[in-house]
Amino acid sequence: xxxxxxxxxxxxxxxxxxxxxxxxxxxxxxxxxxxxxxxxxxxxxxxxxxxxxxxxxxxxxxxxxxxxxxxxxxxxxxxxxxxxxxxxxxxxxxxxxxxxxxxxxxxxxxxxxxxxxxxxxxxxxxxxxxxxxxxxxxxxxxxxxxxxxxxxxxxxxxxxxxxxxxxxxxxxxxxxxxxxxxxxxxxxxxxxxxxxxxxxxxxxxxxxxxxxxxxxxxxxxxxxxxxxxxxxxxxxxxxxxxxxxxxxxxxxxxxxxxxxxxxxxxxxxxxxxxxxxxxxxx
Amino acid sequence: xxxxxxxxxxxxxxxxxxxxxxxxxxxxxxxxxxxxxxxxxxxxxxxxxxxxxxxxxxxxxxxxxxxxxxxxxxxxxxxxxxxxxxxxxxxxxxxxxxxxxxxxxxxxxxxxxxxxxxxxxxxxxxxxxxxxxxxxxxxxxxxxxxxxxxxxxxxxxxxxxxxxxxxxxxxxxxxxxxxxxxxxxxxxxxxxxxxxxxxxxxxxxxxxxxxxxxxxxxxxxxxxxxxxxxxxxxxxxxxxxxxxxxxxxxxxxxxxxxxxxxxxxxxxxxxxxxxxxxxxxxxxxxxxxxxxxxxxxxxxxxxxxxxxxxxxxxxxxxxxxxxxxxxxxxxxxxxxxxxxxxxxxxxxxxxxxxxxxxxxxxxxxxxxxxxxxxxxxxxxxxxxxxxxxxxxxxxxxxxxxxxxxxxxx
Numbered sequence: 001x002x003x004x005x006x007x008x009x010x011x012x013x014x015x016x017x018x019x020x021x022x023x024x025x026x027x028x029x030x031x032x033x034x035x036x037x038x039x040x041x042x043x044x045x046x047x048x049x050x051x052x053x054x055x056x057x058x059x060x061x062x063x064x065x066x067x068x069x070x071x072x073x074x075x076x077x078x079x080x081x082x083x084x085x086x087x088x089x090x091x092x093x094x095x096x097x098x099x100x101x102x103x104x105x106x107x108x109x110x111x112x113x114x115x116x117x118x119x120x121x122x123x124x125x126x127x128x129x130x131x132x133x134x135x136x137x138x139x140x141x142x143x144x145x146x147x148x149x150x151x152x153x154x155x156x157x158x159x160x161x162x163x164x165x166x167x168x169x170x171x172x173x174x175x176x177x178x179x180x181x182x183x184x185x186x187x188x189x190x191x192x193x194x195x196x197x198x199x200x201x202x203x204x205x206x207x208x209x210x211x212x213x214x215x216x217x218x219x220x221x222x223x224x225x226x227x228x229x230x231x232x233x234x235x236x237x238x239x240x241x242x243x244x245x246x247x248x249x250x251x252x253x254x255x256x257x258x259x260x261x262x263x264x265x266x267x268x269x270x271x272x273x274x275x276x277x278x279x280x281x282x
Numbered sequence: 283x284x285x286x287x288x289x290x291x292x293x294x295x296x297x298x299x300x301x302x303x304x305x306x307x308x309x310x311x312x313x314x315x316x317x318x319x320x321x322x323x324x325x326x327x328x329x330x331x332x333x334x335x336x337x338x339x340x341x342x343x344x345x346x347x348x349x350x351x352x353x354x355x356x357x358x359x360x361x362x363x364x365x366x367x368x369x370x371x372x373x374x375x376x377x378x379x380x381x382x383x384x385x386x387x388x389x390x391x392x393x394x395x396x397x398x399x400x401x402x403x404x405x406x407x408x409x410x411x412x413x414x415x416x417x418x419x420x421x422x423x424x425x426x427x428x429x430x431x432x433x434x435x436x437x438x439x440x441x442x443x444x445x446x447x448x449x450x451x452x453x454x455x456x457x458x459x460x461x462x463x464x465x466x467x468x469x470x471x472x473x474x475x476x477x478x479x480x481x482x483x484x485x486x487x488x489x490x491x492x493x494x495x496x497x498x499x500x501x502x503x504x505x506x507x508x509x510x511x512x513x514x515x516x517x518x519x520x521x522x523x524x525x526x527x528x529x530x531x532x533x534x535x536x537x538x539x540x541x542x543x544x545x546x547x548x549x550x551x552x553x554x555x556x557x558x559x560x561x562x563x564x565x566x567x568x569x570x571x572x573x574x575x576x577x578x579x580x581x582x583x584x585x586x587x588x589x590x591x592x593x594x595x596x597x598x599x600x601x602x603x604x605x606x607x608x609x610x611x612x613x614x615x616x617x618x619x620x621x622x623x624x625x626x627x628x629x630x631x632x633x634x635x636x637x638x639x640x641x642x643x644x645x646x647x648x649x650x651x652x653x654x655x656x657x658x659x660x661x662x663x664x665x666x667x668x669x670x671x672x673x674x675x676x677x678x679x680x681x682x683x684x685x686x687x688x689x690x691x
Contacts (some may be wrong), residue, residue, distance in 0.1 A: 245307075245340040247370075248400050252445055256488045275492055282377075282409040282449045 021045060024051055039063060039081045047088025057094050060085045064100055067109075083115040091120030098125045105131050110282045114156030121163030129169045132160050133177050140184045157181060158192040165196030165231075174200060182206075187213060187221040193230035201262075207234050214244040217239040223245045230254030233261025235269040238277060255281070290316055294329045303338050309322050311339040314348025327352060327359045334378075335371035342374045350381035357384045364390070369400030376403050381411025385427055388414060392434045395450075401443040408449035412456025425464075432467055433455055439474045444486035451478050451489060455496035457501065472497070474648050507659055510586040511618070512578055516546030519592040519630050519644055521556040521573035522564060523618065526645065527652045529569045534656070543586070547599035549577040557634070558639040563641040567649075579604065583611035590618045590655070593629035621654035622647065 021042075026049075029035075029042035043063055046056050063085035086104060089097040095213055097119070104116035105128065113135075120128035135155050136143050143155035162182060164174060178200075181193035191213055198206040213225035214237075221245055229237045235258050249280075255278045258270055293313040300306035310333050313326060330352075333345040349356040360379055365371045376394055381385040387410065394407035410432040416424040435457065438450040454471055461467060476492035479482050511523035524544040531537050555561070556571040564571050582589065583604055591597040597617055604611040620629050630647050631639030 057645045247339050247402075249445070252405075252448075256444075256486075259491060271491060272495065275488075275495055278448070278488075278492075279409075281451050282380075282405050282452060 018213040021053055023049070024050070027053060027055055030063060034064075035099065036081055039066075040084055043081060043084035043088050047084070047091035052091065057089070057092065057097065059098060060089050060092075060094075061100050064089065064097075064104060069106075079109050079112055083112055086115035086119045092123035093123065095123060095125075098123060098127060101125070102127060102131060105135075110154075110156055112151060114159040115220060117156060117159040117163045121159075121166035124167050126167060126169055128163065129167055129174065132164055133174065136160055136164075136177050136181075139177075139180045140189075144181060144184050144189060153189075157184075157189050161189070161196045162231075165192075165199035168199065170200035182209065187218070188224045190230050191221070191224045193233055198228075198232045198234060204236070207232075207237065210234070211237050211240050214240050219246060223250055226250050226254040230257025231261070233257050233259075233263075235262040235274065238269055238274060242277050242281070251281050252278055275276060290323050290326055294325050294499060297329050297333060303340070306333070306336065306338050307340040307344065310344040310348070314344045314351065316348075323437060324359070325402035327356050328363070330356075331359055331363050331375070331631060333367055334374040335368050337370060342370075346378045346381065349378040353382055354384050354386075357386050361387070361390060361644060369398065369403055372398065373400055373406050376406035378505060380406055380413055383410070383413045383415040385414050385416070385419065387426060392430060394435075395434050395438050395441075395446075401441075401446055404438070404441060404443070404446045405449035408435060408446060408453040409456075410453075411435055412453035416460055424460075428457065428461060429467070436474050440480060444489055447478060447484070447486070447487055447489045448492050449659055451475060451493040451496050455499055458496075458500045473498070475500075485628055500585075500669055506539055506541045507588070509543070509655075509659075510582055510584040510589045510613070511542075511544040511592070512547060512589055513544075513630075514546055514548050514593040514596060514632065515551045515634075516573070516575040516577070517551045517554055517557045518560050518641075519632065520544035520546065521571045521575075521647070522560050522645060523590070523592070523648045523652065524573055525556075525564055525569045525571040525631075526648045527655070530652050530656055536660075544573055545576050545578040545582060547578050551575040552577055558637065559641050560633070560644075563638070563645055568646060569645075573681040580607055583607055583613050586613045588659075589613045589615045590621075591615070591616050591631055593632070618651050618655075619647070621658065623654045624650050 023046075026042040026045040029038040030046070032038065043060060045051075046053075046060060064078075064082050066082050066085075068079060082104070086111070089101065094149075099114045099122050101123070102125070105113055105120065106258060107113055107116070116191070117128075117132065119181060120132075136157065138154075143153065144157050145154050146152070147154055162179060164178060175197060178193050178196050182190055182197070184190050184193070191210060192208045195204045198210070210229050210232075212224050213221055214229075216222055216225070223246055226241060226246055227250065228240060230253055238255070238258060240257075241254050244251065255274055256273045258269075259278075262274070263271075287485065290313075293309065296309040296314055300309045305563055310330070315331060327349070330348045333341050334443040336342070339654065346575065349360065351516070355378065360375050364375055376391065379390065391407045391410045394403050395411065398404050398407070413433055414427060414431060416427060419427070431453075435450050435453050438453075439447060441447050446635075454475055458468075458471055461471065465522035475497050479490050479497060481490055484490050484493070507582045510525065511520040511527070513523075521544050522540055527540075527542055529535075531540055531542070552575050554575045556564075556573050556575075561571050578600065580603060589600055591600050594617075597615070600615050604615065618630050619625075625647055627647060630644055630651075631640070633644050
């Protein structure tokens with residue numbers, strides 16, 4: 001789940017003075033390789049502004065291949081550039097990037113695998129289903145277990161589960177891999193698994209777990225549930241979403257999802273009802 | 283020590299001392315819902331404004347509600363305590379100002395929509411610009427405020443964030459309700475909503491949908507009020523009512539504001555013009571009756587805003603038809619005599635079997651009732667709301683008239 005302001009959207013890049021740049025400047029910054037922080041910002045910029053310039057994708061694919069081991073003291077590492085490149089390629093809807101992103105899904109850097117998984121989800125890449133299932137097959141105790149050296153999990157499970165839901169290829173094999181994660185100890189992982197199952201099966205039982213998370217004591221969990229219900233467009237959750245204790249901005253994003261993705265779920269909840277609810281949150 | 287002030291001070295203290303998010307929420311709610319006994323308590327207002335900056339959305343919602351309840355007295359504190367560094371607090375403050383709707387907030391809302399870095403602030407401002415309360419202001423000032431709000435919203439259509447453009451569509455719809463007849467302003471407003479509704483020019487589906495909804499609702503607001511007079515055969519009383527009402531509209535220059543028709547509960551005379559005696563009596567008053575008789579049908583209950591039966595039998599007939607639709611009539615059903623101002627009559631009597639004086643009497647009643655009906659309908663700010671709501675009637679209900687059904691909107 002990407003909350004607004006997540007890493008990858010530079011609030012202030014050290015090497016810019018905060019002035020807005022244009023497309024030519026972004027491409028120039030991405031082209032050079034002496035200053036990684038400029039590349040980092042440029043990759044983000046191209047994705048955020050949905051660049052259609054013919055050089056954008058080749059340069060982003062180049063940047064996707066840049067690697068440098070993580071060195072906390074060195075400022076912005078090269079892998080961070082690759083991560084922003086992956087995110088941007090997802091936002092650009094660039095299907096030709098799928099092979100490179102599939103390769104990135106096998107990288108040793110789990111942050112990079114996370115960005116690649118999200119991008120493949122945005123691209124609805126059917127070819128990603130098999131590798132994602134392979135990586136998640138070991139379940140909550142394997143892929144979902146915590147690493148010894150950090151609070152992160154062995155695999156970026158949240159991103160991978162969401163990607164499976166977004167790609168939309170369902171069936172027994174997929175559900176068999178995803179379902180165990182609905183019992184993971186971390187609520188954010190459970191939320192991602194329920195969201196994916198809801199998207200893949202449309203079965204209301206997966207929604208009730210998500211709706212219950214809307215009243216979880218932790219704000220972070222409530223936010224995740226809001227985003228997940230919005231991504232699915234689960235209209236029966238209209239009331240609980242409105243009542244949830246969270247920022248109006250997130251509720252508005254969730255309700256937008258109900259409007260744009262939700263026609264199939266509970267046809268009785270008309271679009272007008274969701275729009276009226278959105279109005280009250282402005 | 284005034285117990286009112288004392289308990290208020292302790293509630294303010296409770297907010298200040300809150301040690302957890304839950305405590306803050308509870309204490310804020312208690313303060314927000316306090317009965318201030320009509321006094322303005324600045325410490326309470328200041329405290330609620332502070333809560334807006336605490337990064338506790340639940341408490342902020344409660345504080346905003348409390349500030350809106352306090353109304354105009356909260357406006358100056360909100361304006362003077364806006365935090366330039368905390369856009370979350372600013373967004374809540376703008377929400378509170380939008381909810382209060384005081385015109386003193388106009389300059390702030392304009393600036394917020396035009397240049398605040400926080401999308402949450404800008405969207406709250408867009409909404410607020412549509413909600414400014416203009417009642418009580420002189421017309422010249424009202425026009426000035428509306429003009430500024432409109433220009434600000436028009437510029438807001440180009441905001442980079444979908445949620446701000448969404449709020450602009452809502453603000454434009456709200457503004458349209460209080461918009462004067464200025465055709466240039468109406469055109470600009472309509473055009474910007476059309477842009478936002480156009481998938482070729484607006485990329486976000488939910489914004490397109492909201493703009494389209496706004497245009498539909500404005501069209502509904504502007505459409506003519508649809509009036510249907512009903513009697514038994516549609517050859518005497520209801521065609522006369524129709525003719526009298528049209529005559530009155532023509533005299534007042536209001537023909538385009540209304541759609542008028544008549545019908546009969548029975549079908550014996552379908553296709554026939556009005557009774558010759560009634561036509562003659564009307565002609566003596568300079569009124570022509572152009573009708574051809576038709577029978578009332580189920581669709582009329584949806585097609586018209588108000589249906590006016592002439593007597594109790596007609597009323598029963600209309601109500602029976604309404605019941606057969608499962609009570610889903612859009613139209614308000616009110617007896618014609620309800621709108622009489624000079625005459626006290628239980629019904630408009632059927633003149634068919636009587637003499638000339640019967641036709642004259644019916645026309646007298648109808649002229650009286652049509653005058654009252656028009657006076658009432660003209661006062662309606664929103665044609666989508668049926669006439670006869672409490673507080674909006676100019677005349678007391680006539681004897682034996684049923685209370686108006688509840689509004690559907």
